[in-house]
Amino acid sequence: MNWTPAALSQDIPSGSAAPGQLGDKDIVIWRSASGRIAAWSDRCPHRGMRLSHGFVRGEFLSCIYHGWRYGDGGQCHRIPAHPELTPPDAIKVPVFAVTESDGVVWVAQKDAEPEAPPPGLAGFSPLRTLRLSARPETVAAAFGGTGLDLRGELGGCAVVVLIQPLPDDQCNLHALAANGADTATLDRVSAALEALRRQAETAEEIAA
Ligand code: FES
Numbered sequence: 280m281n282w283t284p285a286a287l288s289q290d291i292p293s294g295s296a297a298p299g300q301l302g303d304k305d306i307v308i309w310r311s312a313s314g315r316i317a318a319w320s321d322r323c324p325h326r327g328m329r330l331s332h333g334f335v336r337g338e339f340l341s342c343i344y345h346g347w348r349y350g351d352g353g354q355c356h357r358i359p360a361h362p363e364l365t366p367p368d369a370i371k372v373p374v375f376a377v378t379e380s381d382g383v384v385w386v387a388q389k390d391a392e393p394e395a396p397p398p399g400l401a402g403f404s405p406l407r408t409l410r411l412s413a414r415p416e417t418v419a420a421a422f423g424g425t426g427l428d429l430r431g432e433l434g435g436c437a438v439v440v441l442i443q444p445l446p447d448d449q450c451n452l453h454a455l456a457a458n459g460a461d462t463a464t465l466d467r468v469s470a471a472l473e474a475l476r477r478q479a480e481t482a483e484e485i486a487a
Pocket residue numbers: 323324325326327328342343344345346347
């Protein structure tokens with residue numbers, strides 16, 4: 280099992296939460312006020328509300344429905360309707376392994392955390408994430424590569440395109456561009472990524 284790229288760090292600023300996925304599992308990726316990143320199941324243990332709809336206060340993520348507050352390790356710390364109660368240890372959100380490197384948030388199953396670190400991306404800076412209705416192999420073929428870690432050139436700029444497989448023949452592309460690229464170049468890369476998306480989705484439609 281390898282690390283899966285799940286988001287770009289720039290899209291999860293401190294004090295925010297966003298929905299994500301690891302395979303067919305819905306996750307919430309959130310960052311505390313101090314900058315600590317976490318990836319948890321996107322389901323509140325109380326009544327199942329999506330925690331990605333919740334809000335971050337300090338080092339805690341609170342559910343938007345009844346305000347149950349969760350902290351380190353997914354542990355519930357506070358139940359507003361019973362402020363005198365110390366929540367039992369069993370009230371806990373399942374957590375995923377998470378690490379950040381070179382501006383990418385990587386996740387893995389907690390019980391299958393890869394021993395090797397994520398691939399190195401030195402020399403590149405995060406650009407944007409796109410969602411596609413196409414299989415990873417179709418995207419790789421449209422790019423002119425293979426696998427989930429595509430390296431080459433788009434819009435006249437060196438790029439890394441990380442493919443995150445998703446259910447139902449979908450995927451996310453997390454794109455990074457060479458450090459120091461100017462705004463005009465980044466605009467061209469962005470346009471080339473959208474062209475890549477159209478090309479892959481068209482190929483998928485023709486194959487269907
Ligand atoms: S559903 Fe989350 S606190 Fe009730």
